[in-house]
Amino acid sequence: TDLVLASEGSFGPHPSLGFVPANEEILFLQDAKHNRTYRVKTLQTATNFAQAHCSDWASLKNFAERVRFPSHALILRNSHHLHKGINTWTAMENIAAEGFPWEASTDMRAHLNPSRQAVIALATKDLVDLLNSFCPACAAPGFGVSAVHPGLACAWCQFPTRLTQAWTKTCEVCGHNETIDFPQGEKTADPQYCDRCNP
Template sequence: MNYKLFANRKILIVSKHKKEQVIAPLLEIFGLESVLSTQFDTDLLGTFSGEISRKDDAVTTLRKKCQLAMEVEGFDLAIASEGSFGNHPSVFFAAADDELVMLLDKKNNLEIIGRELSLETNFDEAIITTEAELEAFVNKIQFPSHAVMVRPAKKDFSYQKKGVTNWEDLEYEFQYIKKEFGSCYIETDMRALHNPTRMQVIAKATENLVEKMKSCCSICETPGFTVTEAVKGLRCSLCNLPTKSTLKYVLECQKCHHQEEQKFPNGIEKEDPMYCDYCNP
């Protein structure tokens, strides 16, 4: 394993929500000294509450986080994370947390991304008009270990309280917003420092990143030698025709563009006929 690109270097952790708690320990294996960003405000690129919309996709936003923070604070190596919440792409009607963690190395022109798509999330929102509805909502989202945000409506930011973690404060805010605005919108506070469940998903995404950092090109030894393409065509065990299941992965080096194939990545050389469009149309 080629750790010399990272050894004895400082890496800037671009976060204002205590993500360094799970990211920094995982980077120690490379001999990196983690330094928390203090001068760059990541909220400028978007907030979870919505008052500042994220203008770019998650990867572009991550790249901007790293680049801008490095420019402001004088680093050539940075790491940041970005999360998205919504319906799971394949498990219908289930909420999902999609976390990306990017390492950007300006010195070596290297970009490595780790990812974790998880069903482990308390992401939720509601319009509430009664204390019973309020209590029912917080009971299902692991309150008070997981904080909530409250405001008059989803798109109304004229009054907002974030990071609410005790019942007395929440009840007061609910009564005030209901009296002043007629109804109250509540949502889970998905900022990592207020959401232990999300923090653990970020840790898993960082673990995925670390494994990619450990994976080096067999030709030039550059880290980040990872899968760039999944090729379909695993053959059916009954008719021997190609199916839509993955036959192989293609791994490519960012630096020298050397490629290697990894056949049968799921551990099977033939697919079950139930997944064959010919045998099971």
């Protein structure tokens, strides 16, 4: 086959929002016929990624409801057993009846987690957008962002912030690149993002 699509997801604390859980998804499309690889990545906080120590049925039920069970599956483990893909109340009750405590966590496998499926859909849209972005010099697809430049000026004091001021887009076929100023449409940053006005 000429085309191979692969994805990989990871879950943990958001790199800049501290204790907020995040889902990062990376999609790769390998085009063997043209010897090209396309890659996109998205980082989203729309995830139910969580875990909890549950010492009784009430704590397990509370955790399950908080992480949107049963539409989102769970994993239960203790020192003797590991149960994955739990997606009915009956199954969870039967497993819990083996005795507490349990370590409960969200099952983040994509086929059992609609929140993760939504993040994969966002990454897929980004991949389609990348494939529909053509180099202005050679018309090759995949004219994507190769560098992000922070420094968008604060609207109050003009101090550079960490927000994006420009993107560099590069063609991997011919090497052509362009810098795009203010790619998100904003010419200045809200002072809440300024390290001088809001340290």
